[in-house]
Amino acid sequence: MADPEVPKDLPEDALTRLDTQSGHYVFTSDLSVNEFILVDEAGFEPLGLVMGSSIYHIGYQQSNWSKNQEMTVLSQAMYNARELAMTRMEEEADQLRADGIIGVRLEVKHAEWGQHLAEFIAVGTAVRAKDGSNHRTVKNKPFTSDLSGQDFWTLMRAGYRPVSLVMGSCVYHIAHQSVAQSLRQMGQNRELTIYTQGLYDARERAMERMQTEAAELKALGIVGVHLHEQSHQWGAHVIEFFAVGTAVVKFQESQLTTPSLVLPLTDTGDTL
Amino acid sequence: MPWFRKTPSTSGTNNPDPLAGRQWLQYAPEDAAQCQADQDALERGTIPEGAKRRVQRTVSGEMPWMSTLSVSELFLAELLHIEPIVQVAGSCYYHASTDQRNRIYLDSNLDAANLVRAYYQAKDVSLERLREEARNAGAHAVIDAKHHFKREGTLVHFSIVGTAVRFKGLQVPRHPLVSSLSADDIYRLWQRGWMPMNFVLGYHWHCMPVGYRTRSATVSWYNQEVTTVTERLMETRNHAMDRMRKDAAEHGRADGLVGVSVESQIEETELMFSRGMGWDPGITIDGTFFPYEENGMVEVPAFNTEFFATGTAVARLSRVPLLTSQIEAVLTLQS
Numbered sequence: 317m318a319d320p321e322v323p324k325d326l327p328e329d330a331l332t333r334l335d336t337q338s339g340h341y342v343f344t345s346d347l348s349v350n351e352f353i354l355v356d357e358a359g360f361e362p363l364g365l366v367m368g369s370s371i372y373h374i375g376y377q378q379s380n381w382s383k384n385q386e387m388t389v390l391s392q393a394m395y396n397a398r399e400l401a402m403t404r405m406e407e408e409a410d411q412l413r414a415d416g417i418i419g420v421r422l423e424v425k426h427a428e429w430g431q432h433l434a435e436f437i438a439v440g441t442a443v444r445a446k447d448g449s450n451h452r453t454v455k456n457k458p459f460t461s462d463l464s465g466q467d468f469w470t471l472m473r474a475g476y477r478p479v480s481l482v483m484g485s486c487v488y489h490i491a492h493q494s495v496a497q498s499l500r501q502m503g504q505n506r507e508l509t510i511y512t513q514g515l516y517d518a519r520e521r522a523m524e525r526m527q528t529e530a531a532e533l534k535a536l537g538i539v540g541v542h543l544h545e546q547s548h549q550w551g552a553h554v555i556e557f558f559a560v561g562t563a564v565v566k567f568q569e570s571q572l573t574t575p576s577l578v579l580p581l582t583d584t585g586d587t588l
Numbered sequence: 589m590p591w592f593r594k595t596p597s598t599s600g601t602n603n604p605d606p607l608a609g610r611q612w613l614q615y616a617p618e619d620a621a622q623c624q625a626d627q628d629a630l631e632r633g634t635i636p637e638g639a640k641r642r643v644q645r646t647v648s649g650e651m652p653w654m655s656t657l658s659v660s661e662l663f664l665a666e667l668l669h670i671e672p673i674v675q676v677a678g679s680c681y682y683h684a685s686t687d688q689r690n691r692i693y694l695d696s697n698l699d700a701a702n703l704v705r706a707y708y709q710a711k712d713v714s715l716e717r718l719r720e721e722a723r724n725a726g727a728h729a730v731i732d733a734k735h736h737f738k739r740e741g742t743l744v745h746f747s748i749v750g751t752a753v754r755f756k757g758l759q760v761p762r763h764p765l766v767s768s769l770s771a772d773d774i775y776r777l778w779q780r781g782w783m784p785m786n787f788v789l790g791y792h793w794h795c796m797p798v799g800y801r802t803r804s805a806t807v808s809w810y811n812q813e814v815t816t817v818t819e820r821l822m823e824t825r826n827h828a829m830d831r832m833r834k835d836a837a838e839h840g841r842a843d844g845l846v847g848v849s850v851e852s853q854i855e856e857t858e859l860m861f862s863r864g865m866g867w868d869p870g871i872t873i874d875g876t877f878f879p880y881e882e883n884g885m886v887e888v889p890a891f892n893t894e895f896f897a898t899g900t901a902v903a904r905l906s907r908v909p910l911l912t913s914q915i916e917a918v919l920t921l922q923s
Contacts, residue, residue, distance in 0.1 A: 384623055388615040396612060467659040474663040503685050505702055507713060508743065509630040511681035513623060515747070516630075519677060520638035523654070527642070530652045537653040539662055541675055543749055552740075561654060572663055 334411040345441040351465025358469045360443040363412045367439040368404025372397035374432045379489040384514035390487035401438040409458045414442035415451040416459035461562040476564040479535045483560040484525025488518035522557035535563035643724045646674040655751040661771040669756040673725045677749040678718030682710040684742040700793040707791045710746035722764040727752035729765040761919040781906035786839045790832025790897040794824045797888040799876030821893045828895040836901035848899030859890040
């Protein structure tokens, strides 16, 4: 406990739990058996399940009825709360002297007991390189990634290394049309560019924020980007664009062999 | 008097204050002039400044690339000499013409031609915007394109997001290929001599007024098929699939469709008929007489039948795995 790098943010209970874990070395994880074997194969060992959470009160912002505008107060809240949860999870991983966290899940739950309260949770499995090599980010934090154990293995073999889970959020109010405008356009088949423009603006902002975050970590690219478009509970004209993906860097040549064509007899049937 | 006093965070526990010394980020609000400029750009048929800037900064290497590809696809892409460049998107909100009470006009066949057109326009305009971003990035194709359609009343919204990729060593075409298939699927098709060609849509919306005969079948106590509605839904399906084939043929060669997903829906609604120029006392539908009211209008119960399908058009180029030259030829010939 005399480690000067021990974070200052974790509750005593968490510290006790993490300490016990590393001592006895009964690791906890949410990896499936396949994932566990592949993580082992990739040269890492799981250390423990780590999590961070933040219960956040989201403030209020008056929107202008007829204007496309970002609800900056809400955007900041959505980003800050996720960041808080992520940082706490990273601190737990630090406590375990982990190199990184894989299989990170980032969830938002809206509490029923408070109208503007949201609970942000980040959960993942902390891992450490068995050969003692350093995989931490340029900011000396453990790497994070939302990739599964399988994907983690493939990524490492393909010569890429995850750097960090990167994200960008933008809560945007899309303008209502004025009555005069609506009346004018009623009898026409036409594009409503005011809506399109609002959507573009919101999406670009979210993506740019994610990209900037990756650039700051000197990443080469971002894989597995998901763009979520959600209304949460702010009504139909306020949407949140949330972009999230794993930033990667190239660290060696690919070691994978040419795959052969396999046609599975069951369709996975995954859709967006 | 402090109304909103912060309670001391140390009460009861000896946990440290987790928020001490943290710096909060601040976002700048948007610029009204830029919003207007972007809207004008959309009206002119081009894309907003922000989208152009993102593509340009990513291509120049100032920013890291992004892609919707999963890890295994990324590896496969490398193997196939496909290089992900940047994530690209296209969107459009299209409004179909209505009257003052937000009702839609039907044509003489009782099809909602305006609404069908709105679907196709929203799709075509969005795809063109997606292609423009891809062209700006110098891409050969947009793969793994995920789309979504949403309709609220007569307002149709379409968005599509995919990854622009470069095929190493090939000439850049004027018209990048758009496909909703993953790199994985494209690889399999290529191995079998097939080439994905386009994202296609099949949509039709028909309104069917019903009289007593059909209504009675829906409320009777017996087991019986409501054949008229079944038939009408099948007709709607035929129209939608016809349009889908046409949509595929319009945008280049197509020998078939794969990865098609289908939705259909029947809804209860009302249909207004107006007397027009003549002096008919009313109209007869399905054996039931509906007299015109004093204003020359009559409201008739009806069913909406709606059929919606999306998929990828594919063309057979060979019986063996495709050669690079064949892929290049197809891309250059795309119009």
